[in-house]
Amino acid sequence: GQQLNQSPQSMFIQEGEDVSMNCTSSSIFNTWLWYKQDPGEGPVLLIALYKAGELTSNGRLTAQFGITRKDSFLNISASIPSDVGIYFCAGPTYSGAGSYQLTFGKGTKLSVIP
Amino acid sequence: DAGITQSPRHKVTETGTPVTLRCHQTENHRYMYWYRQDPGHGLRLIHYSYGVKDTDKGEVSDGYSVSRSKTEDFLLTLESATSSQTSVYFCAIRGGASDTQYFGPGTRLTVL
Numbered sequence: 087g088q089q090l091n092q093s094p095q096s097m098f099i100q101e102g103e104d105v106s107m108n109c110t111s112s113s114i115f116n117t118w119l120w121y122k123q124d125p126g127e128g129p130v131l132l133i134a135l136y137k138a139g140e141l142t143s144n145g146r147l148t149a150q151f152g153i154t155r156k157d158s159f160l161n162i163s164a165s166i167p168s169d170v171g172i173y174f175c176a177g178p179t180y181s182g183a184g185s186y187q188l189t190f191g192k193g194t195k196l197s198v199i200p
Numbered sequence: 201d202a203g204i205t206q207s208p209r210h211k212v213t214e215t216g217t218p219v220t221l222r223c224h225q226t227e228n229h230r231y232m233y234w235y236r237q238d239p240g241h242g243l244r245l246i247h248y249s250y251g252v253k254d255t256d257k258g259e260v261s262d263g264y265s266v267s268r269s270k271t272e273d274f275l276l277t278l279e280s281a282t283s284s285q286t287s288v289y290f291c292a293i294r295g296g297a298s299d300t301q302y303f304g305p306g307t308r309l310t311v312l
Binding site for chain 2: 116117119126127128129130131134136174176178185186187188190191192193
């Protein structure tokens with residue numbers, strides 16, 4: 087099946103620094119999604135991207151849908167302690183009868199040092 | 201809040217016992233999903249449902265079965281639990297006609 091490769095796997099940053107992470111695929115996706123998971127909770131949708139080249143912001147978060155449709159990037163500006171968590175990228179795949187499922191990357195674990 | 205609840209939230213059981221996890225949604229969504237999450241593997245799809253009595257297998261379906269007899273409930277059953285099924289299980293729904301999914305709070309299952 088399709089695989090999404092996320093990097094880096096983990097990162098430690100100082101509070102106030104900017105963060106960049108990315109997700110790549112060998113296949114084309116028509117949608118890219120970014121989720122954040124806080125410890126002990128379920129993933130929460132941060133940003134959805136629907137068009138190649140699209141740049142979308144949600145507060146201090148900005149995500150981009152790569153032109154090739156095979157990659158996406160997430161940036162966090164001026165990190166704060168509550169940014170700690172695991173960030174996942176995801177993309178949809180479709181099969182017969184209209185069924186749909188998401189493929190997830192393995193996540194980027196972010197730690198913020200106060 | 202997508203109106204998703206999971207029960208139980210925590211369970212400890214012994215190898216060989218049957219276990220059923222329940223996912224309940226209040227917003228009449230057609231698609232429902234069961235994932236497991238393990239360190240180093242991210243989220244992996246177990247089974248999903250695209251309507252009442254319509255289900256299909258995901259990437260890691262061996263050892264699991266599901267049932268959906270009504271729109272609001274999607275049950276995941278481990279017929280004979282094994283230690284390799286110790287994991288955190290998440291239920292999700294598809295957000296309307298979009299490509300997005302929304303997740304429940306998770307069930308932490310430990311098989312001794």
